[in-house]
Amino acid sequence: MTDVGDHKQGSLDFGHEDVRDLSAxxxxxxPILMFAQWFTDAYQGEAFTTTVPWYIDGQRGEISISVSSVATDQEPAVASQIDARFxxxxxxxxxxxxxxxxGSVPGKIRISVxxxxxxxxxxxxxxxxxxLIKSxxxxxxxxxxxxxxDEKTGAETHFSWVSEATVNYRYRYVNDEAGHDGKRxxxxxxxxxxxxxxxxxRLVQVEMGGAIRPYQLGYFQIKSPTIMRIYEIANVAPEVFKIPMSKLHVHVGGSTTLRYFKRNVLRAFRRQIAASPEDNSAWEPLLPGFSVYLYANNEEPSLHWLDDTPPKGDVWLYFEKGGQQYANLxxxxxxxIEYHPEQLTDYQKNLIVSSVRSKGGEALMT
Structure with missing residues (x-):
């Protein structure tokens, strides 16, 4: 058995034995990993810091998430939105x-390719x-x-997404370059x-696994990390909601300004429109499992998705889970209802806010 970076590589079977495989x-x-940016929006992303507000029971505060790489002998890239899928x-x-x-989580969890x-x-x-190995x-x-x-206390915590990883493999023998059977x-x-x-x-122990929010299978076909983040926010929100682009920008995260964020979001959605329907038939969803519409304000109907005129000011997005997608609404x-990602649920409160209120600043997330 040899070390590969920070991972052990071998063929011995020390994983958790569980006959159930994940299905499509x-x-x-x-949800706590969905309301703010925890992963970089670039494939070869560099270190970043994102700060978002939180609010619950009349108490306000901030959470700053800083991500860097400890790698020294390989690419110093941090985990990306694509890596998060694993x-x-x-x-x-x-x-x-x-x-x-x-509610007990095994020491090791095996995921086959x-x-x-x-x-x-x-x-x-x-x-x-x-x-996958790079991820x-x-x-x-x-x-x-x-x-x-919060207004009085704080807590700083350090951790990695994976404490230890073992890469398991097997050998197969194929013809070598000279054509000899089974020599290579x-x-x-x-x-x-x-x-x-x-x-x-702790995330999976809370409510004995009930904290996991399922994703539509189409999420894994999304190419844009920004659209992936928008899906995550929509997936943890009410089934029908509105949100201003400026607030969405804060919680999606990323290195772009609001101006370029708005432009990139509109371009990404419009790229998914293969052709304009000749009649008023429904389109393919712009976001898996959701219909999405663009608004210039709260008083008028939505803008037409095929209108290339850039909307001015802080526009709004309307989401409806399971709704039919048309050119406009x-x-x-x-x-x-306006969605406020900063309003934490009781579940998130138990994981985050209690660490702020703990004695001596002792963090819950260790």
Whole structure:
């Protein structure tokens, strides 16, 4: 057995034995990892810090999330929104095991390559296998520092997405370059054994796994990290809601200004419109499982998605879970609930706010 970066690589079987594999459409995420940016929006992302407000029971504060890489002998990239897909599979499987194990999360969780590909609707290729190893490397080497504050106290905590990772493989023998049968040995990636940090274990232990919010399978086909983040915020919000682009920008995160964020979001949605329907028939969803409409204000009907005139000012987006997608919507936003991602739920309060109120600033997330 040899060390590869921060990972152990081998063929011995020390993973958690569980006969259940994740299935397509089963993978989800913890809501606390959806309301703010925890992963970079770039494939080769550099260190970043994002700060978002939180509000609950009349108390206000901020949470700053700083992510950097501890890697020294390889690419110093932090985990990306694409890498997060693998972590979501680990969390989902951990939650499923915890449901049948009195809320207890096993020391190691095994995710096979075939299981991951099935759960995220991807085909196995040599490229994907290599990228999976890189994803696990970035998850292991990302160092997250959270600084959670209210008016009186605060708590700073350090952790990584993966505490330990073992890469499991098997060998197959193929013809060598001279054509001799079975003379060349190839290494085939089969699975990963993952050890989660205590913070992530708590996410799946709360309510014995009930905290995991399922994702639409179409999420894993989204190419834009920004649209992936918008989906996550919509997925944890009420089924019908509105949100100003400026507030969405804060919680999506990223390195762009509000002006470029708005432009990029509109371009990303419009790129998904293959052609304008000749009649008033429904389009393919712009966001998996949601209809999305653009508004210049709260009083007038929505703007037409194919209108290239850039809207001025702070525009609004309207989301409806399961709604049919059309070019525009003939209704105003006056009676639609505005979503405030900063208003934490009781579940998030138990994980975040209690660490702020704890004696001596002792953090809950360790």
């Amino acid at each position: 459409g089963q993978v989800g995420n913890a 972590l979501m599979c680990v969390l989902t499987k951990a939650a499923e095991i915890a449901k049948d194990n009195n 075939q299981e991951y590909l099935k759960a995220t609707a991807q085909k196995k290729t040599t490229y994907i296998s290599k990228e 696990v490397n970035r998850l292991r080497n990302s160092r997250i520092v959270t600084d959670i504050r 040995r190839e290494q085939m990636l089969t699975s990963f054994d993952i050890v989660l940090p205590e913070f992530l274990k 003939d209704r105003s936003l006056e009676d639609v």
